[in-house]
Amino acid sequence: MLKGKEIVLGVTGGIAAYKAVELLRLLTKAGANVHVIMTRSAEEFVTPLTFQTLSMNPVSTSLFNLISEREIGHISLADRADLFIIAPATANFVGKIAGGIADDMLTTTVMATKAPVLIAPAMNVNMYTNPSYKENEARLKERGYQFVEPAKGLLACGWEGEGKLQEPQVIFEEVVAALTPKDLAGESFLVTAGPTREEIDPVRFVSNHSSGKMGYAMARAARRRGAAVVLVTGPTCLAAPWGVETVAVESAREMLEVVLAKAGASTIIIKAAAVADYRPQQRAVEKIKKTDAPLVLELVKNPDILGELGKFKGERLLVGFAAETGSLLENAAKKLTEKNLDMVVANDISQEGAGFNVDTNIVKLLFRDGSLEELPLMGKDELADVILDRVAALRQRLAASR
Ligand code: CTP
Secondary structure: OOOOEEEEEEOOOOOOHHHHHHHHHHHHHOOOOEEEEEOOOOOOOOOHHHEEEHHHOOOOOOOHHHHHHHOOOHHHHHHHOOOEEEEEEEEHHHHHHHHOOOOOOHHHHHOOOOOOOEEOOOHHHHOOHHHHHHHHHOOOOOOOOOOOEEEEEEOOOOOEEEEEEOOOHHHHHHHEEEEOOOOOOOOOOEEEEOOEEEEEEEOEEEEOOOOOOOHHHHHHHHHOOEEEEEEEEEOOOOOOOOOOEEOOOOOOHHHHHHHHHHHHOEEEEOOOOOOOOOOOOOOOOOOOOOOOOOOOOOEEEOOOOHHHHHHOOOEEEEEEEEEEEEOOOHHHHHHHHOOOOOOOEEEEEOOOOOOOOOEOEEEEEEEEOOEEEEEOOEEEEEEHHHHHHHHHHHHHHHHHHH
């Protein structure tokens, strides 16, 4: 995801500096080459050795260290970087950059770069709301510096409020988003994900093996590419994607209700949810007690959400998924026509590495014009981007034909 990207991670002196270690791990795991610059006070909280070991690059701490200046060189780092992320950023650091002060390795390099700079502040709530800090922040925003706003919560100083460094996963998400071209800006996505649960009684339900990973990957990728995204999700173990309006539902009928309410405002609908096709005819109010006689459950058909959407599709793009265990293309083509779709992502879930509960997928894309594209085994994040590439191309073609 960040393969080939040169990122400078600036760490300033705050107790949240330990979280920068986790951020570094996320960045390197995603393929980035990370160069860490620490301020003098940051070294009081975490040692340079930790960052050096995990980044596999020398850590810069002093502007006037002859060896480090020869090996790293603050200007060459400023030129080479695709992006700077300062996490945590103290009020002192923000004030210095806003005031044009460059008196150490980090401030000098930040002032010398033309790369985008993301600043993730962390400080006491009273410092964060201090007019002096706010003025500095506003000045930097005006100049194009981007901020990863701090979270609210219990602060290390004992106060409660805004000023908590955002979670490393959120900062990572903002780094990826800042490096992603916004080719889907202006689009409004509605994505569904996960299974639905159809209750039998207060303790049991009918469901399926969907993990929600594919739908969540689609929602994340669309948001990174600049779209506004609503995610309607059945029960999953996944964290709600950052920057996405997430609505949690349980049953197919609840999903239908939310989807219909949100569909009007959307331009692209991606229906990755594995909706339960049937629900128990009656939900028992009390727990069903076991007896020696066999238990027969009468199931009735659930509404076909995608089928309903197909009826009033208009200029919207509709993308469906087809999870099959046989006659893949035939079944997928049938869904494409019957549900009035623009594209179907078809996967044979009996193949190893495809389908439910894994991080990869092997799919075939079928289009309304009859064309077919076979994709190799790939990670769900990567696949989400390929699907969005095709969606963007379809939108462009549609716009050109108007
Ligand atoms: N879908 C839906 N509502 C349903 C069932 C399916 O919106 N009640 C959507 C899914 O989100 C998916 C597509 O329809 O995008 C195909 O789902 P799938 O389960 O593969 O097929 P079904 O249409 O349910 O048909 P079958 O179970 O017979 O294969």
